[in-house]
Amino acid sequence: APLRASVSLHTGRTLGEISPLLFGGFAEHMGRCIYEGIYDPESPLSDERGLRRDVMAALKDLNFRIMRYPGGNFVSGYRWTDGIGPRAERPRRRALAWRSIETNQFGPHEFMEFAEELGTEPMWAVNLGTGTIQEAADLVEYMNLPTGTLYSDLRAKNGRTEPYGIKYWCLGNEMDGPWQIGQMDAHAYAEKALQAAKLMRWMDPNIQTIACGSSATAMPGYPDWDLTVLSHAYNQIDYFSMHHYAANPYPTVSNTEDLARDTDSFLASSLHFDEHADTLAAAIRVAKAKNRSKKDVYLCWDEWNVWYRAKAGDGGWSEAPHILEEEYNLEDALVVATWLNTFLRKADVVKIACIAQIVNVIAPIMTRRDAMFRQTIFYPLALYSRHARGVSLDPLVRSPRHATARYGDVKLLDVSASFDEATGEGATFLVNRSQTQALHVTLGWEDEAPQALTGAWQMSGGDPLAGNSFGDPDAVTAQPLTLPTLDGGRVSLTLPPLSFTTLLSGHV
Numbered sequence: 001a002p003l004r005a006s007v008s009l010h011t012g013r014t015l016g017e018i019s020p021l022l023f024g025g026f027a028e029h030m031g032r033c034i035y036e037g038i039y040d041p042e043s044p045l046s047d048e049r050g051l052r053r054d055v056m057a058a059l060k061d062l063n064f065r066i067m068r069y070p071g072g073n074f075v076s077g078y079r080w081t082d083g084i085g086p087r088a089e090r091p092r093r094r095a096l097a098w099r100s101i102e103t104n105q106f107g108p109h110e111f112m113e114f115a116e117e118l119g120t121e122p123m124w125a126v127n128l129g130t131g132t133i134q135e136a137a138d139l140v141e142y143m144n145l146p147t148g149t150l151y152s153d154l155r156a157k158n159g160r161t162e163p164y165g166i167k168y169w170c171l172g173n174e175m176d177g178p179w180q181i182g183q184m185d186a187h188a189y190a191e192k193a194l195q196a197a198k199l200m201r202w203m204d205p206n207i208q209t210i211a212c213g214s215s216a217t218a219m220p221g222y223p224d225w226d227l228t229v230l231s232h233a234y235n236q237i238d239y240f241s242m243h244h245y246a247a248n249p250y251p252t253v254s255n256t257e258d259l260a261r262d263t264d265s266f267l268a269s270s271l272h273f274d275e276h277a278d279t280l281a282a283a284i285r286v287a288k289a290k291n292r293s294k295k296d297v298y299l300c301w302d303e304w305n306v307w308y309r310a311k312a313g314d315g316g317w318s319e320a321p322h323i324l325e326e327e328y329n330l331e332d333a334l335v336v337a338t339w340l341n342t343f344l345r346k347a348d349v350v351k352i353a354c355i356a357q358i359v360n361v362i363a364p365i366m367t368r369r370d371a372m373f374r375q376t377i378f379y380p381l382a383l384y385s386r387h388a389r390g391v392s393l394d395p396l397v398r399s400p401r402h403a404t405a406r407y408g409d410v411k412l413l414d415v416s417a418s419f420d421e422a423t424g425e426g427a428t429f430l431v432n433r434s435q436t437q438a439l440h441v442t443l444g445w446e447d448e449a450p451q452a453l454t455g456a457w458q459m460s461g462g463d464p465l466a467g468n469s470f471g472d473p474d475a476v477t478a479q480p481l482t483l484p485t486l487d488g489g490r491v492s493l494t495l496p497p498l499s500f501t502t503l504l505s506g507h508v
């Protein structure tokens with residue numbers, strides 16, 4: 001017999017406004033993300049600009065609200081001036097971060113055309129590794145100022161008169177990491193980020209900045225780095241970044257430990273996020289008080305995903321190396337859903353999140369020259385970005401628990417819910433973490449019971465390792481469910497083991 005669980009929702013019991021920017025992506029000049037992923041003039045599937053039509057259609061399905069670019073580790077050695085002007089004159093360089101060759105055929109103008117076509121907000125990372133604060137300010141001038149100055153006129157000469165008006169700017173990337181070009185200690189980074197942000201804001205007062213937090217909680221500097229940077233640069237920071245990757249077996253920085261698979265812990269790995277976000281939210285409060293500041297700083301989870309590091313590879317100084325091309329399975333999709341649940345439950349402090357990355361490199365979309373397929377993690381990403389809006393509701397969840405090696409006793413049922421007052425539409429997202437037991441769930445609305453259920457999808461299948469491939473692209477997808485019956489403000493449904501269910505409700 002299935003185990004029993006219940007979820008109770010009340011539109012007055014809320015956790016925060018859901019920022020649409022929680023549903024973001026990240027496109028780095030890395031491996032085959034840009035070249036042969038998004039941009040591939042040699043593919044028969046590309047349009048006259050070289051953009052892959054099929055990839056663009058899939059990215060539109062993902063409905064990304066914000067897109068981080070151009071790195072990642074890549075950005076710490078990137079000279080943005082290489083990527084502008086006539087393509088034939090753009091230099092080829094060694095990109096040291098991933099040991100590849102950067103052809104610069106895709107640069108600032110091409111990225112903005114891509115972002116505009118997707119209808120996504122650009123989030124540009126400046127180079128604080130080899131780059132100077134002046135170069136960062138010059139880039140803001142190039143992208144955002146009306147014509148009449150050196151760089152804004154150069155932009156117009158390169159084909160774009162209207163300023164792009166990029167609002168979100170990352171102040172470097174993972175500057176605490178030994179792998180980072182131009183790694184710094186916390187004090188040096190805090191000062192450089194502060195000075196860069198100051199100049200960039202003097203150039204365009206409308207920008208919002210994102211400073212680098214520790215690149216992982218495993219970093220020796222965590223959370224001192226975070227407190228140092230926040231305290232020193234608080235007045236020039238609007239968002240503070242967090243990065244985290246999970247995997248089964250659990251990844252280590254060196255990736256040399258021989259660890260056993262532990263699916264129960266993996267499916268509970270979003271608990272790590274709770275702790276990380278709580279720690280940084282506390283650090284923000286401390287820094288705010290130290291600065292006697294009235295303004296708020298929010299969290300920007302601008303790199304997150306499942307990453308096995310098994311296919312790391314080596315760029316080998318080629319133009320589009322096959323590196324980090326992870327293949328995702330059912331349990332990875334469930335983990336992604338639990339992380340998205342956590343973002344919704346932390347909606348008061350987390351305002352931006354970007355899945356790392358979008359195509360080929362640790363990504364929901366995999367391509368080859370003549371085809372693409374949607375990986376398992378594609379489906380939760382699309383469902384949340386399309387349906388989670390309004391306020392995040394605080395669900396009362398009664399659920400059986402099970403023991404996990406890493407996170408102690410964990411509820412089998414993981415839930416988040418949203419409600420849009422303007423339209424009356426609600427969405428409930430439910431993950432059954434059990435590998436063996438179905439859950440019989442009663443979902444009830446304490447107030448404002450919806451008139452109807454308007455949509456339901458489920459991912460399941462029993463095999464945690466099942467995934468999609470070029471040969472079998474739809475083996476694991478979100479399948480439409482027969483709508484359960486709504487009876488007096490309650491529905492009952494059975495969630496199979498290892499499943500993710502989305503339920504939409506609203507008015508008819």
Ligand code: AHR
Nearest residue numbers: 028072073074173174356
């Ligand atoms: O997303 C892949 C890499 O992971 C990024 O370039 C870097 O910021 C992080 O270490």
